[in-house]
Structures are given as structure tokens and as C-alpha cells.
Amino acid sequence: MVDAPIKKIGIVAIFLISMAAILGASDFYYLAGMSAKHMGAAAIIAWLILALFAFLVGMYFAELISMFPTGGGIYEIAKETYGRFSSFMVAWLIWIVGNFSMALAIVAAVEYLLPYQGTAYVIVGILFGIFWIVALNYMAFRGLNISTIMIATFGVLTLGVCLMTIIPSLINIPALFSSGTIDTFFSVDHFIPFFESTSIEGNILFLSMTIFLISELWFGFESVSFLANDTKNPEKTLPNALMITIGIVTLLLLAYFIASLGVLPLEIFASASVPFGLIGKITMGPFGEKALVLGTYLIILGGAALWPVTGARLLKHMADDKLFVKQGAEIHKKTKTPYKAIMFQTIAIIAFFLLLMREFILGYKDPYEVGHALYLFLNMMVLFVTIFAVTVWRFKDPPRERPFKAPLGKVGPSLIIIIYVFCFCAWLYLDWLFAISIVKKGLVLMFVGIPLYLLVETHFDKYFIVKTNDTLAFLAFFIEKFTLPQKIIDSIVFLLGDIKGKKLLEYGCGVGTLTEDLAVRILPGGELYATDLSKKRARITERRIKDKGHFHVHVIHDEEHATRVHPDVPNVDVIASVNMVGYVQEVDKVLFELNRLLPINGKICVVENDKYFKLIPNVHWLSKDDYIIELFSNAGFKVEVTRTQGLLWEYVFIYGEKVKEVKPVKMDKPPAPGDTI
Template sequence: MAELRRSLGYFAIISLAVASIMGTGLFYGAGIAPQYAGNASILSWVVLSLFGLYIAACFGELTSMFPEAGGVYEFCKRAYGRFFSFIIGWVAWLVGNITTSLIVVAAVNLIMPSHPGTIIWKFFIAVGIIILLNYIAFLGSEASAATLVMLATVSFVVILAFLIPGFGHIDPANFQPFFEFGTGAIFVAVFFIAESFFGWESATFLSEETNNPEKVIPKSLIIGTLITAVAVILVNIVSLGAVPWRELAGADVPFLYVAGQIFNPLTAKLLAIGVFVTMINSAFGGAVTMPRLILALARDRLFLSQFSKIHKTRATPYKAIIFQTIVSLLILYMGFGSYFLLLSLLLPLGFIMYAFVLLAVPILRKKMPGMKRPFNAPFPIIGPIISVMFILYLVVKWIAYEPNAWSVLSLGVSLVFFGFPLYFLISLYYDPEMITEANDIVAYFTLFTERISLPGKVKKEILAILGSLKGKTVLEYGCSVGTLTLDLARAVGPDGRLYAVDLSRNDLKITQKRIEKLVWSSKERIHGRVTIIHDDQQVYRLHSGVSYSDVIVSVGMLGYIQDIEKMLREFYSILPPDGKICFVEYGDFFKLIPNVEWLSKNEVVSEVFRRAGFSVQVERKKGLFWNYIYVYGIKSHEAITLV
């Protein structure tokens, strides 16, 4: 099976860290922060830089402990457990997608003037950029690393080209008055420029593709944050020194507005192209890293397992990249032309994610005190707590200053809570315990809708495949509410026997009542002896109460079996030579959600059964809300072609 390939070193990870952390704040922040703090916004950048360095250190410690592709999801899984780690992973995914859209929107607005006739062209250019970036990410970590290093080099050249001549244009008078809005405004400005330092998580997602990640990634995060901090502070000193802050606050792109005051028109245009490349570099960081988060979730069965596949030659999670491309395009479509809305939505979501990651440091210090930490964050207990309190303070300040803060915060929180039903839906898809609990809760609903889930036509086809069952012993693996059980009981006749096994007690109670009703309604015995067995471990192994069966039949259970080859061997052990099997599975739920991966191709299904000693025929038939996968055949030592 293909795996991720370790090929990344310091230069690639530092380039990624700088690209991901720098964001759009370097070029837009000089206009946003002064709106709230005036010239004192320079101190906002200093405060944010110090805070960012500490967060980078916390990420460094966690990455050194768990250098895996899941990054923040992996940290939170160890600290908080399965549910909260999924929610944090969900938030990280939202933050990553919104950030990518935010940067692409800003980059396209940078190179094209805002006129009604250009909107459609700007949108299609943005679409093309996202597709191109994701295609490069698909090509492999080496191609991605080369692109990141190349684009990062352009970024450094652009910043130096701005700063070196820019210092000569600073007018000290432009810094007066300095504390025009008071010291409290400094922290309000910090909230709105915080996006400039979002992105520490990106490098952690590449842990499994980095050489010596326990050392390389923590150091790269610190170096990348330090480079970003120096760059943004110096750029803002030059910007506010060269141009009065009120002019910057009204500029579309403050960085280029200042460049226009310093350079001749041709140089300013070249610098604009360089800024565009730098912003695309930031967006590329998300294209490279976010599919690794999907990969980690899929591995842990918190996302569709198909997205955990690695390309054989490119060694990239190609299905996750395709999915990520589609989602990025959808978010781009929904948020195109709404830079400030995207920014306002991104900030509370980012703070929620970082708060949980920061608190994971002291929690894991307590839960895993003896675990090796190649990199140690300073003040590991009190530091993260103070940092989270600072985040809460920033949010409170934002709410107090910004009239629409509550509506934006509510929208952000609603996106977080949308992850709750998503978690339960995915758990119903994979988690046996959740499946059992859900089946118990909805047992009577299942009874009410049984003609939809198992139509009469499908039942007739199953019985036709099995042929005559008179006098035989039949195992119904997963009898649910007895939809097929009654037909099987009649089919085996008075001399036959039926084992009806299920993991839901409430489903079995309904089945028991239906069997009893069948007994009392019959003037003479026309059905077999029915043994109902509750087995809460049904998806792991065959119940010991079933030692022999001529026929095994099951509906809707194959996808839940945790180890299919082990279970098939156990089925094989209780069947006689030429014993029959018939499994019917649901596929492509609502024509959108696929089944588990091994059921996606007929050849794979046939091979799985063949290895267990069965010769089977696999057929797929269309249904109203889902498709049906029929797997039927016999126990045989040699492969037999069934007709």
C-alpha cells in the first residue's frame, strides 16, 4: 500500500511556515490596524509578534511529541479524546479553507481593478489559481517543496525591495500623535491583524513527509514566526512613517499605496506583481497541507475512508486533494468579493482552534508527564492559560468595539456547531457502539420504514438466490427488526432452524414479538425453530452460539464489520462444503455518500471473498435512495464461475 514519502527538510518547512503564517496581513494590515489604534498600531504588531512566538513554541512542543499528518487534530485527540479532536479538526479545516479563499480573493483584487465588468473575469482567474495550486500539490512533496522555496524567495526579495529604500522616506512627524486612541485600542487592533500570524498548524500537517520532524518542524515554526514578525513590524514602521495613517486606512492595498509614494510607476507595478506572487505562496501553503488533515481524519474513520488513499507514484493523498479543491472552489464562490466578511469570520474560528491547541500543552504535561519531548515550550503550564485568557480578552475587546461582532461571532460559532451532527453522522457510518445506540433509539422507526430499506422486490431476489431452504439451518447475520426473518422462518419450514443475530436489543425485541405473532397466527407449524441472539460484539466476531449453518444471509452489515477477512473465515468455518452465502449491502447512500472502500469495486469484493474460501458473484442494482450490492455464492476450495 502506498505511503507518504519523507523528503522535506529545513528550507521547505521554513518556506511553508513563512508562507502560511504571513497571510495577507503584511500587505493589508497597515491599513486595518491604524483604523483602531492609529500610529500605536505598531505596538499592536509587537504584541502580536511576541504572542505568535509563544504559540509557535507550543506548536513546536506538540509536534515534537506527535509528528503525524493530523497536526492539530492529532494533538487534540491525545488531549481531549475523539469527539473534541474531530471538532478541532473541523474548525482547522474551516480556517484553512477560509484562509485560502481570503488570500486568493485578495490576490486577484490586487492585480485587477474593481469594475463591474471585471467581476466575472476575476472569479475565473481565482478558480484557475486554486486548480493550479492543488495540481502542483498533487504532483508530490518534492514539487511542492520546490515551488514553496521559489515563491518564498520572491517574497523575501519583495519585502527587502520595499524596506531598504522605504527607510529613507520615513518622516518622524507622521508618528505624531502616537497614542491617539488610548492603549486599549492597541489590543482591538491586535484582534483584526491576528490573521497575519495564523498558520502555525500548516507545517504540522506535513510531519509524516519531513525528515526528522521532531526537530525540524519546531525550529522551522520558531524561525518562520520570527521572520514574519520582523517583516511585519518593519513594513508597518516604514508604511506609517512614509504616509500618514489616515491615508493608509483609506487605501485598498496599503503596502502598494506606500510603494506608489516611494517608487516610480514601473517599479511599483513590478512590486505589485511580487506581492501577488507572495500572496499566492500563502494560498499554496493551504493547498499543500489541508488535504493531510482530511487524510488523518479518514484514517481514524472520522471521515470517509476513501480519502485516506495515497497515490502510488506521487505519494500524495490525491483523493483528499481533489475533494479539497472542490470545497475551496465552493467557498471561493460563496465568499468572492467579501474580504472583510471572510476576515471577520476567520478570526473567531482561528482563536477557538488555537485556544484548544494551547491548552493541550498543560493537559498533556499532566496526562503524559514521562513522554519524550524533543522540544519544550517555556512556561508549559501557566503560559498557555495566560495565552488563552489573552485571546478571550481580545474577543471581548472586539465585541465592545465592533457593532456587527455578535452577528459574525454567531455565524462562526454556528459553523463550529455544524460539526456536531457531522460527527454523529460519520460515527453512525463507522462506529459500532454508535451504530448500536442509534439502532436501539430508532428501532420502531426502522420497523415503520422497513419497506423502504428492504423492499419486497429485494427480499424476493434474496430468497430466489438462496433457493430451497426446506429443512436447512440458516444464519441471519444482522436481523434488524425481523424484516427478512419472518420470510426465512417460513422458508426453512418446520424441520429447519433459523439463527437471528443482531447487536440492537430493541430491534430484537421487535423481532421476537413478530415471531411470536407468527406462531400464534398459524393453525399448524409452518415455520422453523427460531433462535434469537443478542450480540453486542457482532461486528467483531461470530457469536459462539452459532456452530453450524447451511446458509448465511445478511442485509446491510458488511460495511460495519471491523475485520472483514477474519469474519469471513469464521463464516467459512461453520458452513458445509458448497454452503451458500448471500449478502446484500447498501451503496452510494442518497446517490452521494459511498460505502466503505473495499465495497467500491466488484473485483475487490470478489477477491476478498475468494481469499476466505468463497466463490461469489457481485452485482449492483439501482434503488430509489441508494444502490444495492448483491454478493452471493458458495464455499469452495477452488474458484468457481457462478452463473
């Protein structure tokens, strides 16, 4: 059977997808009622101001998308604008925000369909949420054609549900059809008083806070940017579809808020868990109630449907740029989707979802309120970095072609950022304890990206590896007992067997943690060669060894350590290595060189870290024991593999002996899972 070709997406489909992405869970389920709770009928002003900002932000996104119409979306924009590190941090925030967005939508669906609490709620809600997370990610795995149809369908439903709420609120349809009279359920009295507070300062503060809390209206633009490679004429189609969507969404939200508040009294509208249902019951009877409840539920799920597609594409582009593990770029032969990225993302979204549901189990605040506030804070960072790129490029490359050019490109983004920061500060001032707790959590999540960036770079860039190891040499010395505990050293020595009087190579000595122990155990008559890629680490090791009087130890710094064994190392009896082979750029070549140094039956023990935080893998060839055994076997070794769980990572022990001589064979790359040598 021949796979169906992947079709390019047109402007209508992009419009419907944008509708589902932007007009998602929060806009109806949470934002409208929450804005009425804080500002009353005057929340209309907040929605009008936000609509203006949304148009400007949308135009800045449209300009950037027209300049960089690639499948990398705003990650690619950040890479071209700010460089590699900044693009990783932006991608990290996008990924966190996207996962939170989908987890929030699933939590909203749980709360909307099962609006009760207790043990039964938590159990059923968790099972319900996991089912939909897996189902939506499975649809993303099936391919873009199916995903496009699904998300566009959600867009049509979203538009239909909005109109089913607005029109019957303004015109009494049952009365019109039954008696031909024109009547309305709309009451102007529900808008009186218009302002909840008589204080000008109080109204400004609450208005600013409300604008911040409903600013999700301009989120969702970033998801659409990842569809450029699959869109017809993306530099024009995406900006045009985005601006059309923003215009229609703004009108719909304003109409929905005004119509809903005209039907429901303020107190009921602000506190109702299912306002759609109440409005439908009043305007269209029991049928209307059921139709709108079901429709709202589908809108909420539609808000979650796009992220599995765009999130997997983000991970794939990061993997292509060597900013994510290599497995993230692997494409399924049949569906043509980055299936391993989708699998990883599914697990991550479930983790985010469970983290939010944990709030119920522990009796904290509404998990949606907590998650939504965290989502706003993190997305604020992505927004600032993205729209400021417009200003950067206006100064950096003024003549550059811009199929869509936004107004006030040099000053507009900065003005929006300043106003948005003021609204954020108003939220901090009015809800300090809750807001500052969210900020702390958000900063922790954001700064976790820095060690992750260092971790990724050390796997792919040998020059970065050297520079980083030099920079962190003294820190490594002070935390050596944590990174390489004595029990791990004892295990290595046990696996090497009797090394007394033998000649030994320590390939990657670090700061000398293992070197000191081995230097004692090979006496009397032994000799130890300790090599490392970092000059500072080698110096620390040499100083420690000299202080101990171990003149039988030779410390060698090798700038090319990641691709070879130093030529000054003679034949040895035993080889040990800790956290070095994982850095090697040409694993097969180095293993052949290690084979050359050993006699038949010469022992080898390699220890590497894997599964950082029980989730993040090391280099791809460490992923499965069979791959490791195959790799070493082709280099002439017979090894076994065992794994021991540490506090923050897993220790992988690879130990055995040389069983045959081999001739080096040049390979283009180390074996990936499933490759043969």
C-alpha cells in the first residue's frame, strides 16, 4: 500500500488551525468569567485594550514568520536573531509553555466535564486526562494530513459554538420560531454598575491586572509558526491567516463576553463552572444546554490538539541542530513524523498533567488557576524575546525583504513590553503571595534550561566540551565525592581485578578522583598513564599526584582527546575510563585504539552516566545494553553491561576483556540504535 502524499496546507486550513490554537480552552472556560470577577462589566475595557495589543503582537509575529518561513518556527527566529544559546533557552521555554498549555487544556476538560471533587474525581480525572493526552499525540504520530483534518474540525466547532452562544443571547430564537415575535434575553441592567470600584487608582490597578491575566489571547501565535514547511506560500499565507484569525477571534470574544454578561447576572457569570451550559439552558432550553456543554468540551480539547504536532517539530529541529538528543530527529518510515520526539513529549505532557492534578490531591489551589498563572509568566518571557526580534532586525538588516511589515517595528515591541511589565507588576501588587510563588516556580523551570544546555553541548561539540570542562574544573574538584562516590570507585576496582604491579591507562582522569585510588592499588611496580581533554583538570590531577609522591603516574593533557588516544601512551595491561567515552566524537576509532594497547585478555572497565533525572538520555549508543555490547564486540572486546541508579543519574558499567585483535575501520558515525557495524 502506498502512503498518501503529504499535502500542503492552504489559507483556509491555516485559519481554522489558528482558530483552534488561539481560541482554546481558557478563553471561554476561564478568562471571561475571571475577568468579570475582577473588573465586573468594566472588563469590557480590558478586552478592548487587549484586542489592540493582540493586533500589534500578531503583526509582529506575522512579520517574523514572513521573514523566516521555516518549520522551526519561533525557535528558528530566535536562533537567527540571538544565537545558539538564546535559541536553546527560547526553545526550552516554548517547550515548557507548550506542555503546560496542553496539560492545562486537559485539566480544563476534566474540570468542565467532571465538575466535582473527591477521591473518585481525582482517579477518574487522571485516567480521563491520560487517555486524551495519548490519543491526541497518537493522532500527531499518524501524520500531518490526519492532524490537519482533526485540528481544522476543532476550528469549525469552535466557530460554531461561539455563534451558538452569541446569537441566541441577543435574539430569542424559540420565541421567533414559535410566535414570530422578536425578543431578547439580553439585559442592560447586568452592566450596572459598570465599575466595581469608585477609586481611579483601584480601577487602573485592577484593569492592569486583568489585562495580564487574560493576555492568553495573544498566545497560540507561536504554534502556527511551526507549520511553515507544510504551508502553501508560507511567507504570505501564514501572516494573512494569522491576521484574519486575530480579527475574528477578537470580535468573537468581545461579543461572547458582552452577550454572556447580558444573559447571566455578574455574580453567576463570574462564579459559574459551566457558563456555556447555563447560557444554553436559558436561551435554547435543555437541548441548548447539552449542545453547548458538549461543544465547549470539544473546544477545550481543540485547544490541546495542535501542540503534539508543533512540539514534536520543535524537538526535531533542535535535534537537527544538535540541541536535543539525536533520537528526536528520527522520522517514522510510514507516517513521516518524528515518532520518538512524539513519544518523549507524550510522557512529558503526562508528567505536567499529573503535576497540576497533584494540586487537588494535596488540597492546594485549583490546579487550573496555578497552571494558568505559571503558563502566563513563562509565556511572557517567550513573548518578550520574540517580538523584540522585530526591533533587532529593523536595525540589524533594514533592507531585508519583509513580505509582511508591521507598523512601529523599532519602538512598538518595546512599548508593548513596558506596558505588559506594568500589568504584571499590578498582578504582583494585588495578589502578592500567590503571584510570587508562581514567579519562583517559573524562574526555577526557566533556569533548569541552563544546565540542560551545557549537558547537550558537551555531547556534540568537542571544543565546547574542552572549554566547559576547563571552566568547571575547580567545581568538579569540590563536588567529586558526589559525582564519583567511593562505592562507584570500589566497583570499578573490583571489576578490574588484581591490578597490583600492572601498567594501566586511565582514559579521562578528570580531576584525579579515581587516579589517586588507582595509583595506590597498582603498587608496587605498577605504572599509570592518566589522560584528559581539559588542561585545568589535568593540572589539578598532576598536582594531587605529586603531593602524594606518586612518581609512577604520568598525567597527559590531550587537546584531541575526544577523537583519539594520545600517541605517548604505551601498551598497557588494563584500561579504566569514567565519563569520557560518552564525550568521544569518533567512538569506533577510539575503541580500536584502546584495543591496540591491550594484550589478549587485558581488562577494560568503562563507566558512563545515563538517564539524567531519570529522563534525559546520554549519547544514543548508551541507550540499550545490546547496542553497547555490539559496539565493543566489533572493536574486539567481550563485555557485560550493568546499570546502577544514582541520586540524579544512572551509572552504566561496561566491563570485560579484549578477545581479539582488530583492524581499524573508518566509520562516518558511531552506531545508532538498530545500526550494524
